[in-house]
Ligand SMILES: *[C@@H]1O[C@H](CO)[C@@H](O)[C@H](O)[C@H]1NC(C)=O
C-alpha cells in the first residue's frame with residue numbers, strides 16, 4: 501500500500517553524527533534486558549518462547565514529509581506511551597536517517613518491550629523496479645550497509661526488510677533477482693561484520709497473482725541466497741468478514757509447507773468500519789502454524805484514513821476510533837499455548853517456474869558489485885542520511901552472475917566491535933563476537949554450480 505519508491509520532499513532532517521567504530525557500528529545503550537529475536541523453522545523465538553509480531557507500521561509524516569521517527573526522543577516518548585496502551589510488541593519503520601543517533605528511542609522502545617522491524621531503503625537509496633540492474637550498485641549497497649551498522653547492535657532490532665513492494669505487478673517480477681541479491685548481500689554483511697544474526701527478508705505487495713511465487717523464490721536455491729523470513733501486505737480482510745470469506749483460509753493453505761517465518765507486514769482493510777476482527781484469526785491456531793502475526797497499517801493518520809491516532813503536536817496525539825478497536829482486539833486474543841503448531845524443521849522451497857505471472861527463470865542472481873564486496877571486510881563507513889546524491893544511477897553496478905555460495909560468510913571481521921564503551925550490562929554482548937559456523941558452511945559448491953551455470957547467462 502505505502503511505497504517509498506518515489507522521490508519525496510525531504511524534511512530538514514539534520515542529524516547527530518554517530519561515528520561507527522571500524523569493525524562494529526554503534527554500541528547499544530542497553531538499559532533493558534530485552535531478549536533478541538531468533539528464527540527456528542518457520543517461526544520467531546524470544547529465547548525458548550514462540551514470538552508473534554503484534555505490531556503497527558510507524559512513520560508519522562509518511563513518504564511526503566519524510567522524517568526519521570526514531571531519531572527524536574521527545575516524539576518517541578509521546579508515541580511509545582500509545583504503543584504500550586495498544587499492547588504491541590513491534591513497530592515497523594519504513595525510512596530512517598542512518599547518520600542520526602537512535603540510542604534514546606531504541607532504548608526507550610526496548611524498555612517498553614518493543615522491537616523494531618526496519619526497512620533499510622530510502623527514497624533516494626533504493627532499487628528502481630524499472631531499472632533494477634542500474635540501481636543495484638555499490639553506492640546503494642554502501643548506504644544500506646551503513647544502516648545495518650547503525651542498528652545491528654541494538655538488541656531489539658528484530659529484523660531488516662531488504663525491500664518493500666519493489667515488485668507490484670506481474671511485469672515487474674523481472675526485478676526479483678535484484679531484490680534477492682540485496683537480501684543475500686545484507687545477510688552476508690551481517691555475518692561478515694560479526695553482528696548478531698538479525699533476520700533479513702522482503703516485504704511484498706498485496707498482489708495475488710505472484711505472491712506465492714515471490715515467497716517461494718525468496719526461499720529457494722542455495723542457503724546463502726535464501727531469506728530468513730518472508731512478509732507480505734494484505735488488505736483482503738474487510739470487516740465484517742471471516743476466515744473463509746476473506747480468503748485467509750486459502751492463504752494458510754497455500755503457505756502450509758513454507759519453511760521460513762511468514763508474517764503480514766501491513767494489514768487492516770479500511771473499506772468499512774475497522775473492528776480488527778482478523779486479529780482473532782491471526783493469533784489463533786488456525787493461522788499460527790504458518791503465520792507469525794503482523795503489523796497494522798498504520799499508527800498515524802496521514803490523510804488516507806488508516807491512522808490509529810491523529811498527531812496534534814510534538815507532545816500530544818488524539819486516539820481515533822480505530823485505536824480502541826485494535827487495542828480491544830489485541831487484548832481479546834492471546835497467543836496460543838505452547839508453540840502454536842509451528843514447523844520446527846522448515847527448509848527451502850522449490851524455485852517457481854517461469855510463467856506469464858512470473859518473469860524469472862531459474863535461481864541465478866547478479867553478482868555483488870565489486871565495490872560493495874570490499875565493504876564486507878572494511879565496513880560500510882558513513883551513511884548518506886536522508887539527503888545525499890541518491891544511488892539509482894550512481895554506477896558501480898554488477899558485472900556478472902553470482903556463483904553459488906558466493907554470498908556465504910567467509911571474511912568475518914576480527915576484533916570486538918562493542919566490548920569497551922557500553923554504559924551498562926556487558927554480559928549479553930559477547931554473543932556478537934562469536935563466529936556463526938552455519939553461515940560459513942557451503943564449501944560443497946560443486947553440487948550447485950553444475951545446476952546453475954547454464955541458467956545464469958540468460959539473466960543479465
Ligand atoms: C493460492 O495459490 C494459487 C496458486 O498459486 C493462486 O492461484 C491463488 O490465488 C492463491 N490464493 C491466495 C488466496 O493467495
Ligand SMILES: *[C@@H]1O[C@H](CO)[C@@H](O)[C@H](O)[C@H]1NC(C)=O
Pocket residue numbers: 756757758759843844845846847848849
Ligand atoms: C516443514 O517444512 C518443510 C519445508 O517446507 C516441509 O518439507 C515439511 O513437510 C514441513 N513439515 C511439516 C510437519 O509440515
